[in-house]
Amino acid sequence: MSNSNNNHINGGIPPLEVAIVGGGIVGVMTALGLHRRGIKATIYERASTYTEVSAGFAFTEAARRWMEQLNPDLLEILGRISQKTDANSSNSYWDGYNPRTREDAEDESKALLFRTPNNKLLFWGCVRSQFLKEMGALLPEGAAVFGKQLLSYEDDEKNNKVVLHFEDGTTAKADVLLGCDGVHSSTRKNMLGPDHPASRPGYTHNVTYRTMVPIDVGVSAMGEKTAQGGCMHCGPNACLLTYPVQSGTLLNIAIFAYDAEEFPDPKRMTAPANRSEIEKIFKDWCPHAANVWKLYPEKMIKWGIYDMTQNPPPTYASGRVCIVGDAAHASTPFLGIGACTGVEDALVVCKVLESVQARRETLNGETAADALREALQTYSRARLERGQWVPRNSGQIGRMYQWRDGRDPEGLQQKLAKAAQAIVSYDVLAPLAA
Ligand SMILES: Cc1cc2nc3c(=O)[nH]c(=O)nc-3n(C[C@H](O)[C@H](O)[C@H](O)COP(=O)(O)OP(=O)(O)OC[C@H]3O[C@@H](n4cnc5c(N)ncnc54)[C@H](O)[C@@H]3O)c2cc1C
Structure with a gap:
């Protein structure tokens, strides 16, 4: 159990009650941030338990700073289970296509495009x-x-609560509803209306195949350098990302491939796949990429990548309901900061709700509802620009990784440097002070 202030009652006034729809990374983080602030948060998750894939993902230093403010316990967990990059290491970007031999593919003078510190x-x-x-x-x-x-859900002006309706016919009530229900968010659809263009995400025509292998297996297949930090192999219509996780004992592998076809079932995020698909994607590539299919199981799952670039939501809040994380700004993973952006959202929404909670004693039912609506509008205004910047820039970088507009390592390097600067220098709380 955490040292969170779970049972805090603000001078006898009951704490705000927040319903969080979705128990993914962002929903759970947000709940921990709210409990830390003495706000009662209940997660409603459609799955029968916490469900996440056994794949790697990473958080930037900037995101860890916001995570610590959200709830220091989060940083403690992450620190304990992470493989950490240090200031002297770098991510490397390789020509995954042209080298013909294993030696050339690992020869920096022939295959390395550039490194980013x-x-x-x-x-x-x-x-x-x-x-x-x-x-x-x-x-x-x-x-x-x-x-x-x-x-x-119903967010009735006259009703002091938001009422949630679930598929099993049951309902729940709360002062506020936070939709942390991911890219295909039902909360977003209800909030904007089913005919709104932003009620559905767009298919990016990218699929991803993910796996993890013991580090020694990965190194013997992909070369020594894959164990030393993030490696991206770039080439036509695909890219291949590898980095060590779990204290360096596993190599995380993610393939992102452009696919001109529609995703098999647009309502689902996954589809069954054979590793022969991977063999086909990398058929003419350098030996590392051409053989990477051997590291995957015969039968597996591929993920369709959807984002909100084409039709970003015009707002993240309406009444006493708002959307948080991928529900608001799902992105392709090419910047590697989708969940980091969710951490930023979580901190801002916790801060605005904390400020209503602190004033609760002086608010009656009606003014409390108004204060909550205004707080969520503040959240939306604070997050909207950032929530559009991330998917837009991630999509542009993905096109460059995959040589969709031609091979341009210099342009890619510049774009990555600019994006990194924008990521590290961003002050999440500044819009709240404005
Ligand atoms: C291949 C890949 C690599 C990535 N790598 C990184 C990385 O390195 N760093 C990074 O920061 N980000 C990364 N991302 C992005 C990151 O995975 C997402 O931004 C993050 O997982 C979003 O979390 P979320 O909680 O908002 O949504 P989700 O993880 O999608 O969780 C949503 C939850 O809501 C539940 N749900 C959905 N609908 C309902 C409903 N109607 N009722 C109740 N529950 C519902 C779902 O079951 C799920 O549990 C990557 C993404 C991909 C695809």
Whole structure:
């Protein structure tokens, strides 16, 4: 159990009650941030338990700073389970296509496009499922309810509560509803209306194949340098990312491939796949990429990548409801900061709700509802620009990794340097002070 101030009652006034739809990374983090502030948060998750893939992902130093403010316990977990990059290491970007031999593919003078120093982003990489499970274990008893799929909600002006309707016919009430329900968010759809263009995400025509292998297996297949930090192999219509996780014992591998076809089922994020698809994608590439299919199981799952670039939501809040994390600004993963951006959202939404909670004693039912609506509008205004910048820039970088507009390592290097600067220098709380 955490040292969070779970049972805090503000001078006899009951704490705000927040319903969080979605027990993914961002929903659980937000709940921990709220409990820390004496706000009662209940997660409603459609799955029967916390569900995350056993794949790696990473958080920047900037995101860790905001995470610590959200709830220091989060940083403790991440620090314990992460593989950390240090200021002297770098991410390397390789020509994954042209080298014909293994020696050439590992020869920096022939295949290395450039390196970017890690002293800016300083990623810490961990295994998603482990991080989510450890975070979930910090929540107070009863703070996560599983098997609850949100269908709709009512935010009645006259009603002092938002009412959530679940697929199993049950309902729940709360002062505020936070939709942390991911890229295909039901909360967003209900908030904007099913005919609004931003009610559905756009398919980016990219699929990803993910796996993790013991580090020695990865190194013998992909070369010594893959164990030393993030490596991106670039080439036509695909790219291949590798980096060590779990204290350097595992190599995380993610392939991102352009696919002109529509995703098999647009309502689902995954589809069954064979490793022969990977063999086909990298058929003419350098030996590392051409053989990477051997590291994957025969039968697997591929993920369709959707984002909000084409039709970004015009607002993240309406009434006493708002959207947080991928529900608001799902992005392609090419900048590697989708969840980091969710951390930023979580901190801002916690801060604005904390300020209503602090004034609760002086607010009656009606003014409290108004204060909540205004707080969520403040959240939306603070996050909207950032939430559009991330998916837009990530999509542009993905095109460059995949040589979709031609091979341009200099342009890519400049674009990455500019993006890294924008990521590290961004002050999440500044819009709240304005
Ligand atoms: C290949 C890949 C690599 C990535 N790497 C990184 C990285 O290195 N660093 C980084 O910062 N980001 C990365 N990202 C992005 C990151 O994964 C996402 O931004 C993050 O997981 C979003 O979390 P979330 O909680 O908002 O949404 P999700 O993780 O999608 O969680 C949503 C939750 O809501 C639940 N749900 C959905 N609908 C309902 C409903 N109607 N009712 C109840 N529950 C519902 C779902 O079951 C799920 O548990 C990567 C993404 C991909 C695809």
